[in-house]
Amino acid sequence: MTKLNRFVLENHCYHVTSATRGREPIFADERAATILQDALQFVRRERAFVLAYAIMPDHFHALIAPRAPFTVSQVMQSLKGFASREVNRLNDTKGPIWQQSYYDRIIRDERQLADTIEYIHMNPVKDGLVARPEDYRFSSAAPDAETDLEAYFA
DSSP: OOOOOOOOOOTOEEEEEEGGGGGGGGGHHHHHHHHHHHHHHHHHHHEEEEEEEESSSSEEEEEEEETTTOOOOHHHHHHHHHHHHHHHHHHHHSSOOSSSSSOOEEEOOOHHHHHHHHHHHHHHHHHTTTTSSOOOOTTSSSOOOOOOOHHHHH
């Protein structure tokens, strides 16, 4: 099957998700989850607004808005590449940790934005990891999490 090019709209938010290869629970290890959280902070500084996220044991969700000149594909390549290198270094392993590609959905309006943030924050609750979204350390719902939600709308 031919790989389709992604349809990119500048100045838009995307709900992105990517799963680990074979759905291995790599990020159940807090050290690996911290690496992915650090990767999200890296892209926040240079490549994209990160409005919300949740790092699950075998996948992650993020709400991102690429900063020019970066595209959503470039942001995801950077994010997944950094995490892959560092997790492999942590575990003294080699090779891909992610399934190929990723899923994205463009956010069309404020209602969809709010619903998507709630969905992302409720993911750890739905999977039984915590009772309340704010109790999950590897999510933007955590009290000390840093995001760009306010800066994006300023």
